[in-house]
Amino acid sequence: MTATGLPFQVLVYAAAAAAEIGGCYAVWAVLRNGAPKPWLLVGVCLLVIFAWLLTLIPSASAGRAFATYGGIYIVASLGAMWFLERTMPDVWDISGGLVCLAGAAAGGGVGGVNIPVGRPGQPSPVSFPGGLT
Template sequence: MLNLRSAALFVLAALLEIGGAWLVWQGVREHRGWAWIGAGIAALGAYGFVATLQPDAHFGRILAAYGGVFVAGSLAWGMVADGYRPDRYDVIGALVCLAGVAVIMYAPRGR
């Protein structure tokens, strides 16, 4: 159950960080305005709080693992929001990153 909670927090963190960055991008690069930028900044701030809810107490481990989630999540976001189609190397790379997340976060440790 703890691993399920952790995975759900990673997904929520990815939605907030990637979504926040996308909103800022839309506000600046696509000239959608300050409301989009402000919403992006709020989402990015919320991401910082969500990361603290992970059950593991080690900041470095959480952020290192989240990096892999971010890679895979960014590709998925691009597919949904921008019509991006990853090639097989994008997919392989994302799967390698997610395997790294699993090793970093969920490998048994002798505590």
């Protein structure tokens, strides 16, 4: 199952960002802020959900989906910083986030151009141990 329409892809990327930020913040809270250790389990579960969500993005390569997600993650992290930590992003945070979103959109992800590598119907020119392609 993959996300096909642009609105659904945006929703999947947003949900992935929420899951990753929540998972990482749960680990941060335990290790840095003394939160109860069971929050580590919550963090791990959220990080697994994050990884699963990215598999729903139709892309010729995982790297392209991850790179597109990276721009969205940066902006979502700034929003989480503002909401969770009550630290307002400054002009550099905002301008950097906008640059990252523009790069993510141009790089082949949400609304971008997805250029496949290799010929249709042919195996990928890249191979991984264990037969992953």
